[in-house]
Amino acid sequence: MPVLDLMSGFIAELRSAGLPVSLTENLDAMEAVKEIPIEDRDAFKYALGATLVKSNAHWRAFETIFEVYFSLRGPEYDITDATSDADAEMWREQQEQRQGDGKGQSGGSMDSLTPEEIAQMLMSALMNGDQAMMRALARQAVQRFAGMEPGRPVGGTYYLYRTLRNLDLDNMLEKLMKANKDLAEEELTPLEERLERDEFETRIEQFKQEVEAEIRRRLVADRGAEAMAKTLRKPCQKTSTSCTRAETRCRT
Amino acid sequence: MEKRFESVQSVRDGLKSVNYLADDGIAGVVFLAQRLGKPILVEGPAGTGKTQLAKSVADLTGARLIRLQCYEGLDESKALYEWNYKKQLLRIQADKNSDSWSEVHDDIFSDEFLLTRPLLEAISAADPVVLLIDEVDRVEVETEALLLEILSEYQVSIPELGTITAKQIPMVFLTSNNTRELSEALKRRCLYLHVDYPDMEREKEIVLTKVPDISENLADQIARIVRSIRQLDLKKAPSVSETLDWARTLLLLGVDHIDAKEAKETLNILLKYQTDIAKAAKELSVDK
Structure with missing residues (x-):
């Protein structure tokens, strides 16, 4: 799909999510991306963000739609040549990569691990703040626990719930704190304990976001970016309070 | 002649060389602003280095900084x-x-x-300039209109003299501080950049850069405590400049490890409301 079509689809999607994108801003965005090397995905994203999003309240919605539209289209974020073939290839590469991840850790594929082992690995990854491992585990957890089936008409929230329930994340924080206490050579002061707790909370939150991202990735692969973006409209309007002004404008 | 940026990375490195630690977003928008000749609207909580960004860019490009402080x-x-x-x-x-x-x-006009x-x-400067319009949310909506001609056309119309057009496009x-919503017309003419509190790693870097003699260990602890305090529901969360003030104070006091006592005694540098101080002391369990 050529960049131009992709961009107009993207902007149409931003508008239907309630972001007020004017024609001038649209043109600015087109100018801006010309200045950016197309393979630099981060710069591409900030170029679009700076020209199209003029309120911080809209940033989250923008990020999610961006991810669905651009990041998930090809293995190398190849925006110029994103076809369904590329999607399929990305899918395959992920499978291979996942197996690669598993080898390093346990001598076999991650698929062969028991749920207890997964939980154990997750805990140690969170303990050590091992980002790569957390990402790999997020992928594995979604594959295993979310029970995603092609064409099933349920939203991402449902899959998220299923994945997190199986991982028992609610008790993870307490477990981490206890393990940390056992490890520490001397008694932690209340201040240190509090700081540790905040650190773990941040990591668990990061992991949840990885899981969410993985679910979106799979949904896009299953349904296609356009269909997926439609399902994003509702939650984005509900959660972002500052969308309300734009929303009322949409309705009238 | 003003320096032209090569790439986003060069902006980032350049800003670092003048002691401003930019993230990808900041560097990207500054790069684009120069390439497209568009003003940047920088929004975000007070004390996150918005004004400093303009100063640092002026520093970096060797341009003169012209500042318009807005007020009601x-x-x-x-x-x-x-x-x-x-x-x-x-x-x-x-x-x-x-x-x-x-x-x-004819003469008097x-x-x-x-x-x-x-x-x-x-607009009329012959040398390269960076124009900083500080705290634009303080002027009334009607006054914003004054800026529109400058921001989109880089020109000023004076009825008696005609139109004065910029010889070069300055960075603007x-x-x-987001105290009110700016008009759509103004926003449309600008690139938008939201500068938030830095994440823990970046804040630590900022402390290490700006407070040269501080130990890595102390900087790390400072960043972690500040992050925890920002998560609390406060009237006014500590800004980066307050973090730096705190770091300098601790350094002066010769503290190399913050424990409950030091934290409690110096919280008033980070927080400016008595209720906030009490709350933070309680949450961090340092109030005994």
Whole structure:
């Protein structure tokens, strides 16, 4: 799909999510991306963000739609040549990569691990703040626990719930704190304990976001970016309070 | 001639060389602003380095910084230009008899009698300049309109003189603390950049850069405590500049490890409301 079509689809999607994108801003965005090397995905994203999003309240919605539209289209974020073939290839590469991840850790594929082992690995990854491992585990957890089936008409929230329930994340924080206490050579002061707790909370939150991202990735692969973006409209309007002004404008 | 940025990375490295640690978003938008010749609207909580960004870019590009501090009641004569009324009067009185009226008229509305204010000064400057329009959310919505011509056309229209167009396009930064929503017209003309509190790693880097003698260990602890405090529901969360003040204070006091006692005694540098201080002390269990 050529960049131009992709961009107009993207902007149409931003508008239907309630972001007020004017024609001038649209043109600015087109100018801006010309200045950016197309393979630099981060710069591409900030170029679009700076020209199209003029309120911080809209940033989250923008990020999610961006991810669905651009990041998930090809293995190398190849925006110029994103076809369904590329999607399929990305899918395959992920499978291979996942197996690669598993080898390093346990001598076999991650698929062969028991749920207890997964939980154990997750805990140690969170303990050590091992980002790569957390990402790999997020992928594995979604594959295993979310029970995603092609064409099933349920939203991402449902899959998220299923994945997190199986991982028992609610008790993870307490477990981490206890393990940390056992490890520490001397008694932690209340201040240190509090700081540790905040650190773990941040990591668990990061992991949840990885899981969410993985679910979106799979949904896009299953349904296609356009269909997926439609399902994003509702939650984005509900959660972002500052969308309300734009929303009322949409309705009238 | 103003330096032209090569790439986003070069902006980032350049800003680092003048002691401003930019993230990808900041560097990307500064790069684009120069390439597209568009102003940047920088929004975010107070004390996150918005004004400093403009200063650092001026530093980096070797440009002169021209600053317009906004306040309620700011008007054309303080932002754009003003006729030097007293001098005009003098001119009229000086040779009452000799000149014809039309000559005098042409004369008193010339450059000589024009007092340039920051916006006009930035437009008419011959050397490279960075224009900083600080705290733009403080002016009334009506006054915002003053800025529109400058921001989109880089020109100022003076009825008596005609239109003054910029010889070069200056880099323009507008900062806003988000106390009110800016008009769509203004936002549309700008690139938008939201600068939030830095994440823990970046804040630690900032402390290490700006407070040279501090130990890595202490900087790490400071960043972690500040992050925890920002997560609390406070009237005013600590800004980066307050973090730096705190770091400098601890350094002066010769503290190398923060424990409950030091934290409690110095919290008033991070937080400026008594209720916030009490709350943070309680949450961090340092109030005993």
